[in-house]
Amino acid sequence: MAKDLHSHILPKLDDGAKNWEESLTIARAAVTDGVSTIVATPHYGRISEPEVIEKSENLIEELREKLKRENIDLEVKLGFEVFLSFETLERIKTEGEALAIRDTRFIFIEFPFLFLYPNVTSMIETIVESGFIPIIAHPERNDTLASRPELLYDLIKAGALSQVNTGSLTGGFGSRARKAGFLFLENSLAQVVATDAHNATSRPPLFSPAIKALKKHFSDEEIKIFVEENPSLILQGEKPSFFPQPIKRRKFLL
Numbered sequence: 027m028a029k030d031l032h033s034h035i036l037p038k039l040d041d042g043a044k045n046w047e048e049s050l051t052i053a054r055a056a057v058t059d060g061v062s063t064i065v066a067t068p069h070y071g072r073i074s075e076p077e078v079i080e081k082s083e084n085l086i087e088e089l090r091e092k093l094k095r096e097n098i099d100l101e102v103k104l105g106f107e108v109f110l111s112f113e114t115l116e117r118i119k120t121e122g123e124a125l126a127i128r129d130t131r132f133i134f135i136e137f138p139f140l141f142l143y144p145n146v147t148s149m150i151e152t153i154v155e156s157g158f159i160p161i162i163a164h165p166e167r168n169d170t171l172a173s174r175p176e177l178l179y180d181l182i183k184a185g186a187l188s189q190v191n192t193g194s195l196t197g198g199f200g201s202r203a204r205k206a207g208f209l210f211l212e213n214s215l216a217q218v219v220a221t222d223a224h225n226a227t228s229r230p231p232l233f234s235p236a237i238k239a240l241k242k243h244f245s246d247e248e249i250k251i252f253v254e255e256n257p258s259l260i261l262q263g264e265k266p267s268f269f270p271q272p273i274k275r276r277k278f279l280l
């Protein structure tokens with residue numbers, strides 16, 4: 027069963043679920059699609075309020091109660107999607123546990139969509155030296171990484187993992203993001219596929235459309251690694267093993 031490490035299922039915090047009704051609709055749709063676990067990853071440091079951590083801790087408890095009451099068989103865990111900046115890097119160094127997927131040292135980070143910081147590799151190294159493992163959220167949606175996918179290699183070699191969105195694999199973010207997403211997975215530069223669900227309609231919590239797209243290029247065993255086995259390891263606090271391959275630019279252009 028798929029385990030979704032990236033979701034904006036908690037209501038009224040960011041651009042994800044607007045209310046409890048939408049949260050529960052997301053939960054039901056995920057379960058129907060075969061998802062057993064969702065990590066709620068509200069935005070932190072970009073469009074959220076400073077008190078988002080405390081609010082999220084209360085909301086995840088409330089979500090657990092509501093799921094139980096509604097008989098929805100879904101496990102939920104709290105994490106965050108941290109917008110990487112000078113300020114949030116400092117926060118990770120001093121209080122990373124509050125931002126990590128609970129009971130693990132893994133922290134989702136996101137980059138600006140339009141560019142990469144010139145010192146991004148050293149920022150990743152700083153996170154790793156602080157004892158945390160950054161998971162780069164949807165690198166295929168970053169303009170620089172999508173147009174120069176070979177650049178992701180250095181970030182993975184510096185100790186990061188990365189996660190591709192289901193919506194990218196089905197073409198929802200354009201053909202460049204789709205190609206980059208496949209390329210990252212093919213070269214073990216991305217290890218996880220997750221939904222980054224924001225609602226039940228335009229950005230849904232579903233894996234099946236992406237699995238269908240993945241089947242054209244990957245075996246069932248490989249797909250299971252991306253949607254279930256690597257996410258399970260991460261939830262247990264273990265780093266998946268993988269062998270990142272540098273991307274030859276020529277290969278991408280062909």
Ligand SMILES: [Fe+2]
Nearest residue numbers: 032107163222
């Ligand atoms: Fe997200």
